[in-house]
Amino acid sequence: MRLLDDPHAWVRVTAVRHGRLPARTLVRLLRDRKTFRGALVNPTIPVAVMRRMAEPSG
Template sequence: AESCEDAPAEMLMRVWQWWNGSLSAPGRPRSHPNFPRHGLLRYADDPNPRLRQLALDDPESTVELVERLSRDPHEEVRYRAATDARLSSASAVWLLDDPHEHVRRAAAGHPALPARTLVQLLRSPDTAAAAAGSPGLPEPVAERMIEVLRRLRAEATG
């Protein structure tokens, strides 16, 4: 279904409930052009966490829903909320203490993190890579990182 360009929306929804995609088609079936986008809000309170997280993809979903799902009992739903650009900086910071590493890593790369928090994350080997990829990284910090990398490469090769 994930590689069939004319797969019907209903089939893609059924597949989504049990399948995370493959290396040959990452993000599918959710990223499939026929995957439904409207009407997903009805899943916001679904007992199935795979469906619950889809509510964030609905164009009518709200910041309030993102915030609520960032506190969801299921880590997969919190992970999805951590990757949503609408998540508040306070919630992104809160998710940095999540018990699940992939949720913490997603939160560490969130663009809403305060600069001070990002700098702290850059200093930790556990979170530096995720924080370095954050679009919220202050330009002077990024420039300093590039400068340090150039110097380290020069020292290693010369």
């Protein structure tokens, strides 16, 4: 997971989008303002997480 801390933004963005990123790490990245956008396009977002994100916040 060292690539997620790389000083170069393009390396971090590429790492966040990688399809083999562990779900726990991906969920953490979705909660972080700095990595949220990149993590949103990751194809392996758990279905339960996608459903929670789609719910209107009450």
